[in-house]
Amino acid sequence: MNEKYDELEIDGVSYKTTxxxxxxxxxxxxxxxxxxxxxYIPGTIVEVLAREGQEVKGGELLCILEAMKMRNKVLxxxxxxxxxxxxxxxxxxxxxxxMFEIE
Amino acid sequence: xxxxxxxLDLRKxxxxxxxxxxxxxxxxxxxxxxxxARERIEAILDKNSFHEYDMFVEHxxxxxxxxxxxxxxxxxxxxxxxxxxxxxxIYAQDFTVAGGSLGLMHARKISxxxxxxxxxxxxxxxxxxSGGARIQEGVDSLAGYGDIFFRxxxxxxxxxQLSVILGPCAGGAVYSPALTDFVFVVDNISKMFITxxxxxxxxxxxxxxxxxxGGARVHxxxxxxxxxxxLTEQECFEQIKKLLTFxxxxxxxxxRPFPPRNPRAEYNIEKIVPADPTQPYDVRDVIRAVxxxxxxxxxxxxxxxxxxxxxxxxxxxxxxxxxxQPRVMAGVLDCDSSDKAGRFIRFCDAFNIPxxxxxxMPGYLPGAEQEYAGVIRHGAKVLYAYSEATVPKxxxxxRKAYGGxxxxxxxxxxxxxxxxxxxxxxxxxxxxxxxxxxxxxxxxLSAENPEETRKAKVAEYREKFANPYVAASKGYxxxxxxPEETRKxxxxxxxxxxxxxxxTPAKKHGIPPF
Numbered sequence: 227m228n229e230k231y232d233e234l235e236i237d238g239v240s241y242k243t244t245x246x247x248x249x250x251x252x253x254x255x256x257x258x259x260x261x262x263x264x265x266y267i268p269g270t271i272v273e274v275l276a277r278e279g280q281e282v283k284g285g286e287l288l289c290i291l292e293a294m295k296m297r298n299k300v301l302x303x304x305x306x307x308x309x310x311x312x313x314x315x316x317x318x319x320x321x322x323x324x325m326f327e328i329e
Numbered sequence: 330x331x332x333x334x335x336x337l338d339l340r341k342x343x344x345x346x347x348x349x350x351x352x353x354x355x356x357x358x359x360x361x362x363x364x365x366a367r368e369r370i371e372a373i374l375d376k377n378s379f380h381e382y383d384m385f386v387e388h389x390x391x392x393x394x395x396x397x398x399x400x401x402x403x404x405x406x407x408x409x410x411x412x413x414x415x416x417x418x419i420y421a422q423d424f425t426v427a428g429g430s431l432g433l434m435h436a437r438k439i440s441x442x443x444x445x446x447x448x449x450x451x452x453x454x455x456x457x458x459s460g461g462a463r464i465q466e467g468v469d470s471l472a473g474y475g476d477i478f479f480r481x482x483x484x485x486x487x488x489x490q491l492s493v494i495l496g497p498c499a500g501g502a503v504y505s506p507a508l509t510d511f512v513f514v515v516d517n518i519s520k521m522f523i524t525x526x527x528x529x530x531x532x533x534x535x536x537x538x539x540x541x542x543g544g545a546r547v548h549x550x551x552x553x554x555x556x557x558x559x560l561t562e563q564e565c566f567e568q569i570k571k572l573l574t575f576x577x578x579x580x581x582x583x584x585r586p587f588p589p590r591n592p593r594a595e596y597n598i599e600k601i602v603p604a605d606p607t608q609p610y611d612v613r614d615v616i617r618a619v620x621x622x623x624x625x626x627x628x629x630x631x632x633x634x635x636x637x638x639x640x641x642x643x644x645x646x647x648x649x650x651x652x653x654q655p656r657v658m659a660g661v662l663d664c665d666s667s668d669k670a671g672r673f674i675r676f677c678d679a680f681n682i683p684x685x686x687x688x689x690m691p692g693y694l695p696g697a698e699q700e701y702a703g704v705i706r707h708g709a710k711v712l713y714a715y716s717e718a719t720v721p722k723x724x725x726x727x728r729k730a731y732g733g734x735x736x737x738x739x740x741x742x743x744x745x746x747x748x749x750x751x752x753x754x755x756x757x758x759x760x761x762x763x764x765x766x767x768x769x770x771x772x773x774l775s776a777e778n779p780e781e782t783r784k785a786k787v788a789e790y791r792e793k794f795a796n797p798y799v800a801a802s803k804g805y806x807x808x809x810x811x812p813e814e815t816r817k818x819x820x821x822x823x824x825x826x827x828x829x830x831x832x833t834p835a836k837k838h839g840i841p842p843f
Contacts, residue, residue: 231609234659236691237731237763241607241659246634248551248665249658252698268534293534321533 261304261328269293271317276326280308288326289313304328346384346401350425358425363496363518364562366406366421366429369456373566374410374419381408383438390432393465400427403435404459407442409451412573418446421456424496429459431502432466436473443480450579452489454569457506458496474501481508486679489576491569494519494555495562499543507554510676511572511628514545514555515565521548521555546631553632553665571626575640575647576680583681584647593623598812604753606689606728606760612637612652612660615687615727619816621645628673633665638673643685644820649677652687653738655728662734663694664707671710671841678718683823686739689727691760693734708737709842715743717839721826723747725815726754726797726806741805746829747822749815750797750806757799761791 231242273290276282282302291298306328313325349355349365358365364372370379388395388403404426409418420442422429439455446453462470484490485508492506493513497520506512506521514521522543529535529542541547548555557572559565577584596618602610617623620641627639635658638651651670653660662670677684693704715722715737723746724739735756739745750756758764766773769786776782793799800806810818 229609229656234661236659236661236695237759238766239607239691239760239762241655241691242609243655243659244609244657246550246631246657320535 261306262324263326265319265321265323267293268320271313271315274315276308278308278311282308302328349401349423354425366423370419370421373569378410379408381406383407386434386438388432388434390466395465404429405435405438407438412570416451417454418442418451419454422459424458430463431459431470431473432463433469433473436476440476440480446488447484450488454491456493456495457498461500461502477505481505486580488579494521499525511556512554513557513565514548515559515562516545519545550631556628580679586645587642589645590622592618596623602727609656611656612654612687616650619819629669633669635660636666636670638670643823647682649682649684653690655689660690661694662708663699664702664704667707667711671714674714674718678720683721686724687727688724688730688738690734691729692732706842711737713841715739719831721746721829723822726750728753730756731759746826748806749808749810751812752809754797755795756797757794761787761795765790
């Protein structure tokens with residue numbers, strides 16, 4: 227066999243093996259951080275109100291996401307400081323895109 | 330008057346019905362690389378064995394100008410015939426007639442041949458090639474699907490049911506194949522999905538092609554809905570015929586025995602498996618080294634390849650093989666491989682096919698992704714299926730049998746009839762490294778040279794527990810065998826189990842963790 231092997235560790239033991247496509251392309255299902263704000267529907271960002279470094283209260287408007295002809299308000303889920311803004315006006319975003327990180 | 334005129338009239342009527350959707354539609358079908366429904370049936374069955382019924386059935390819809398349209402046979406062909414001389418029931422949707430759409434009479438024909446198959450205890454082969462429900466017939470077409478699903482369920486575990494997807498099979502229609510035992514797909518021809526690419530685009534804004542959404546490769550590799558993948562229709566028909574040689578015609582009989590044959594010499598069992606339990610090999614070669622003529626028909630080859638399931642023969646008798654595959658993901662159990670094994674075990678049990686399990690696995694796949702996907706309830710299916718099975722159950726532990734995996738893979742504790750182990754077997758709660766780290770944690774941490782102590786403790790644990798003899802000393806393993814003896818011992822074990830009877834508690838049915 228001239229196969230190239232990867233390693234998989236289980237209980238402290240490293241096994242030489244291969245990975246199928248489904249495993250390699252799997253979605254990482256980690257619990258998102260409390261302050262991570264992602265799109266729940268694909269659409270277009272029509273307005274961004276939150277700026278990096280800005281202090282926000284839970285429920286404050288972060289941006290407007292237009293999807294299926296509706297203007298959706300995207301609100302801050304928690305109190306905190308906007309650490310990162312990943313979107314700008316006019317961005318077309320698919321579902322589950324990270325838009326803001328609040329710390 | 331002679332009968333001649335009536336006979337000529339009959340012939341003319343048949344000729345018209347045999348035209349199906351007409352020359353133009355048949356040309357279109359051919360342009361898509363597809364055979365017609367009748368050509369498919371003839372290619373699967375023994376030559377000249379097909380007898381068609383309900384050729385003159387027509388739809389009875391009146392709305393939307395349907396009363397002015399004639400659909401020959403209402404878009405489906407049903408009948409009986411033989412495969413290698415044995416009777417089967419078959420139906421094939423005819424895409425050339427109204428796109429193979431399913432209306433009341435179309436469904437009634439399918440139900441008729443299903444009832445016949447169940448009554449006569451012969452396998453059912455269903456060829457799907459249909460645009461879906463005939464919308465003009467409204468709720469009647471939904472009723473038709475329901476009637477078919479009900480019959481699929483009634484026949485489940487009584488007769489083998491094979492679904493062949495040779496065209497679109499979308500929406501509710503997918504559930505008949507899903508309820509049957511084996512689904513066959515052909516590259517670029519089969520398309521299966523609940524909602525098509527247009528709906529996906531409208532609702533989710535995601536662009537996806539039909540092939541990416543529900544093509545043959547997707548269902549063979551990712552979703553696990555298909556069991557056999559072929560590149561051409563002809564290859565698919567060969568797979569169907571080959572599979573049927575391994576199966577009994579119903580749950581009341583055993584599969585026909587074949588003349589026993591020795592495995593081929595190129596599969597030398599001594600040379601396949603490395604002694605080091607972290608090194609990979611292809612467990613299918615071990616199956617081929619014990620199976621008659623080294624002939625192994627793998628089921629769901631590309632889906633969850635960390636477990637291998639399929640049919641072979643030992644001394645002429647059909648055997649269901651279940652084997653961990655160290656070559657892929659170290660042979661771990663996970664959600665997909667548990668589903669795959671659980672379903673296969675239940676098929677074998679329902680159809681009197683003895684199970685041979687080849688075990689070499691380090692445990693379950695760790696990680697949040699697996700836990701969230703429900704590895705607990707999926708993994709439980711393997712335990713359930715093995716515990717419930719009353720056919721002869723034989724296990725050979727080749728190397729690793731750790732923790733929950735040891736219990737799940739047809740252990741003595743789930744009532745395996747015979748437990749064999751190679752001298753390379755390691756039966757323990759976990760591998761020596763992990764176990765030593767836990768048991769000797771304090772000693773390792775407080776040692777002057779922790780790494781050296783750790784290595785010494787791992788070696789100590791390995792020496793004591795990483796072998797088959799602890800389990801053998803407790804009677805959990807019946808016999809530690811040399812790899813070379815494996816086939817001989819399997820032949821014997823199957824022979825002495827041939828009259829196995831088990832009393833199970835009376836119940837309506839169990840509740841497996843679906």
